[in-house]
Amino acid sequence: MGKQMKVEAVATWAPLKAVDRCDTGECRGRTVVRVHYGINSLDFCGHHFTQVEGKALANDVEPSDVLGSPTHIQDERQRILAEEDKREGVG
Ligand SMILES: [Zn+2]
Numbered sequence: 001m002g003k004q005m006k007v008e009a010v011a012t013w014a015p016l017k018a019v020d021r022c023d024t025g026e027c028r029g030r031t032v033v034r035v036h037y038g039i040n041s042l043d044f045c046g047h048h049f050t051q052v053e054g055k056a057l058a059n060d061v062e063p064s065d066v067l068g069s070p071t072h073i074q075d076e077r078q079r080i081l082a083e084e085d086k087r088e089g090v091g
Pocket of ligand 1: 022023028045046049
């Protein structure tokens with residue numbers, strides 16, 4: 001039963017961790033999406049990412065909001081939600 005999945009990691013982005021927190025200041029929710037702007041990045045909880053998502057994906061963010069146009073959207077919502085389901089699941 002030692003089923004081993006070999007994951008060929010193409011991603012150069014470090015996976016989001018449970019300790020990563022939303023960068024939206026007053027929020028402090030768990031990061032589920034990291035938006036990269038070159039060497040910089042901003043972390044968002046699900047709630048706040050939905051607020052910026054439209055703009056970010058359209059490469060149409062306001063310079064005053066963030067650090068320029070996103071170079072990569074690291075969206076781990078599905079993985080993290082699945083993890084939390086498991087942890088808080090029945091029982
Ligand atoms: Zn947030």
